[in-house]
Amino acid sequence: MKRLGLVLAVILLGATAFAASAQQSAAPAPAAAPAAAPASAPAPGPETAPAAAPAPKIDKGDTAWILTSSLLVLMMTVPGLALFYGGMVRQKNALGTLMHCFIIAALISVQWVLWGYSLAFGPDKGGVVGGLEWIGLRGVGPEASATYATTVPHQAFMLFQMMFAIITPALIVGAFAERLKFSALIAFTIAWATVVYDPLAHWVWGSGGWLGALGAMDFAGGTVVHISSGVSALVCAFVIGRRRGYGHQPMQPHNLPFTVVGAALLWVGWFGFNAGSALEANGLAATAFLTTNTAAAAAALGWMFTEWISRGKPTVLGAASGAVAGLVAITPAAGFVGPVASIVIGALAGFLCYNACNLKSRLGYDDSLDVVGVHGVGGTWGAIATGLFASKAVNPAASDGLFYGNAGQLWNQVVAVLATYALASVMTFVILKVVDAIVGLRVNEEDEVAGLDLSQHSETAYALGGGSYGEFSSPGSAFADATRTAEATPRPAHRGFEA
Numbered sequence: 085m086k087r088l089g090l091v092l093a094v095i096l097l098g099a100t101a102f103a104a105s106a107q108q109s110a111a112p113a114p115a116a117a118p119a120a121a122p123a124s125a126p127a128p129g130p131e132t133a134p135a136a137a138p139a140p141k142i143d144k145g146d147t148a149w150i151l152t153s154s155l156l157v158l159m160m161t162v163p164g165l166a167l168f169y170g171g172m173v174r175q176k177n178a179l180g181t182l183m184h185c186f187i188i189a190a191l192i193s194v195q196w197v198l199w200g201y202s203l204a205f206g207p208d209k210g211g212v213v214g215g216l217e218w219i220g221l222r223g224v225g226p227e228a229s230a231t232y233a234t235t236v237p238h239q240a241f242m243l244f245q246m247m248f249a250i251i252t253p254a255l256i257v258g259a260f261a262e263r264l265k266f267s268a269l270i271a272f273t274i275a276w277a278t279v280v281y282d283p284l285a286h287w288v289w290g291s292g293g294w295l296g297a298l299g300a301m302d303f304a305g306g307t308v309v310h311i312s313s314g315v316s317a318l319v320c321a322f323v324i325g326r327r328r329g330y331g332h333q334p335m336q337p338h339n340l341p342f343t344v345v346g347a348a349l350l351w352v353g354w355f356g357f358n359a360g361s362a363l364e365a366n367g368l369a370a371t372a373f374l375t376t377n378t379a380a381a382a383a384a385l386g387w388m389f390t391e392w393i394s395r396g397k398p399t400v401l402g403a404a405s406g407a408v409a410g411l412v413a414i415t416p417a418a419g420f421v422g423p424v425a426s427i428v429i430g431a432l433a434g435f436l437c438y439n440a441c442n443l444k445s446r447l448g449y450d451d452s453l454d455v456v457g458v459h460g461v462g463g464t465w466g467a468i469a470t471g472l473f474a475s476k477a478v479n480p481a482a483s484d485g486l487f488y489g490n491a492g493q494l495w496n497q498v499v500a501v502l503a504t505y506a507l508a509s510v511m512t513f514v515i516l517k518v519v520d521a522i523v524g525l526r527v528n529e530e531d532e533v534a535g536l537d538l539s540q541h542s543e544t545a546y547a548l549g550g551g552s553y554g555e556f557s558s559p560g561s562a563f564a565d566a567t568r569t570a571e572a573t574p575r576p577a578h579r580g581f582e583a
Contacts, residue, residue: 140228143235145365150233150240153360157247160353161254162189168346168408169258172401172453175338176535177262178545184257184269189250191273196246197221203282205232205245208292213283231291233363244360245285252281252309258453259317260324263532266540267523275515280316280508284308288500299493300500301474301482303372304361306416306467307504314460315508317451323516324525326450328532335452340400347404351380354411358418371478372418376411379418379430383410386434394438402438405458409437412462417470420482425473429466437462464501471497 166185173181192200199219206214218224221242229238253273287295288302295307302308327335337343358376362369387406392398413433414426421429441457444450451457471494474485484490519525526532531539538544 140230140234142228142237143364146233146235146363147237147240149365149369150236150244150360150363153356154240154244154247156353156356157244157251157360158189160350160357161247161251162186164346164349164353165251165254166346167342168350168404169261169453171339171342171344171346172258172337173261174335174535175545176537178338178537179543180266180536180540181257181261183266183541184261185254187270188254188257188273191270192250192253192277193246195274195277196242196249200249200277200282201242201245203278204249204285205242205290208286208290211292211294211297212286214286214290235364241363244363245289248305248309248357249277249281249285252305252313253277255309255313255455255459256317256320258455259320259451261452262536263324263327263526265524265527266536268519268525271519271523272515275519276316276512279515280312280511281308284312284504284507287503295500295503298499299483299496301420301470301493301497302416302467302500303419303470304358304415306412306463306470307500310412310415310459310463311467311501311504312508314456314458314463315505316512317455318449318460319509319512320516321449321451321456323513323520326448327452328529330450331445337401344400344404347407351407351411354380354415357411358415362419368419368479371422374423375418375421375426376414378423379414379426379433380407380410382427382430383407383413383434383437386410386431387438388434390435390438405441405454406434406438409433409458409462412437412459413466413469415463416466417473420470420474420479420485422473422475422478425469425475429469429473432469433462433465436465467497467501468494471495 162185166182169185170178170181197220199216201221201224202216202218203214206216206218209215221239224238224242226237226239228234228236229241232238233241233244253276256276257269285308287293288300288308289296300307329335354376355373359369359373362372384403384407387409388398388403391402410430410433413429414421417426417429437458440461441454444454444457449456470485472485472487474482474493475488476482476484483493486494516525527536527539
């Protein structure tokens with residue numbers, strides 16, 4: 085395996101060097117400039133008014149693609165992310181984890197209509213946030229917008245962006261899985277979406293947002309979705325604290341088939357996430373589709389081989405996690421880079437995220453489902469890689485990256501990453517402290533031992549005997565006594581799973 089690792093490293097280095105030249109030649113040449121105006125047409129002069137911009141016109145094909153992409157992105161959260169996370173937790177927390185993802189979809193669907201969309205995409209207020217002119221979707225109708233996605237109904241664009249707003253706080257669930265109060269989840273989700281996600285979306289994608297005006301490029305959410313959720317997850321892990329038994333009690337996934345099915349649904353849904361962000365059914369959407377699939381495949385292989393070399397055996401969980409890491413990393417770059425560059429981005433994402441996930445045990449924080457290692461690290465790498473590999477040959481509307489002579493773009497990406505770190509970390513800390521003061525963050529010891537399924541929802545995921553909360557959690561019950569005895573006895577962690 086060491087020889088295999090050496091060979092893979094050489095191949096990867098060669099691919100990195102090759103990507104810059106191959107992308108330029110392999111990518112389709114930029115569209116030719118429009119034909120010159122007829123000779124009889126007068127040249128624009130001081131007295132000639134510039135031609136008016138064409139009025140927005142709805143295109144049926146573009147509309148169908150955006151609506152389909154919206155469905156795919158919603159599928160990423162429910163059931164995709166719900167199954168992906170639900171399979172990785174212990175059996176007693178399976179329903180609670182599914183419920184978190186499901187209810188976040190409901191909460192943000194309402195929040196986005198009432199005020200979220202207006203804050204994110206409404207008329208600009210100082211480059212920081214959108215105004216409240218579109219609160220309750222006033223002025224957001226079935227006609228095309230003159231500002232965003234001018235070939236689809238404004239409501240279709242709003243729905244597409246809603247699905248991004250839904251999945252982002254749902255990603256954070258993995259950091260505090262198995263120990264957060266359900267009431268705290270509701271309060272945290274509404275507050276976080278309002279003061280972190282909505283302003284950040286405006287900074288990057290909103291008309292007049294300061295990061296967009298700076299020139300930072302984020303095709304589909306590397307900063308807005310993945311870095312913000314990853315950094316917030318890290319803050320949550322430290323503030324909420326570790327699960328009881330973490331470090332000496334095995335906490336392996338209870339249903340890996342669920343997790344693999346969830347990862348597969350994420351992979352499929354991500355085509356709507358990235359290719360849909362072209363906002364038209366065109367060649368750019370096809371490019372984003374291609375780079376998305378290629379990066380996911382390369383990252384699955386990169387993670388698998390890294391784990392194989394490191395631990396002696398590849399795991400199914402590792403391959404699934406690697407694919408997700410590649411999808412995360414390519415998200416900001418999907419419409420700006422070519423297929424060879426996407427291989428490099430994906431393969432390095434698999435390597436980096438694998439090692440980041442293994443670092444948490446050394447640093448002592450309990451990021452239950454590796455949100456920090458996959459989304460925080462993968463999103464950061466993807467945003468930086470955009471500043472390296474972006475090419476006008478792929479997207480004439482974009483800027484070239486460092487490998488094409490534009491070092492300034494790399495700096496713009498770094499600024500966007502650091503700005504996202506700052507907003508997400510500070511505001512998440514404040515929100516957690518406020519929520520803790522009002523309703524409390526963690527369930528008590530008895531509820532955590534019994535599991536969130538019973539303690540928070542009075543249900544069990546699998547009918548294997550027993551079904552009432554008191555039957556499992558009362559101080560004198562055999563279940564409670566047996567569980568406390570097991571937690572008091574240190575056990576070695578199972579190889580291949582987190583301790």
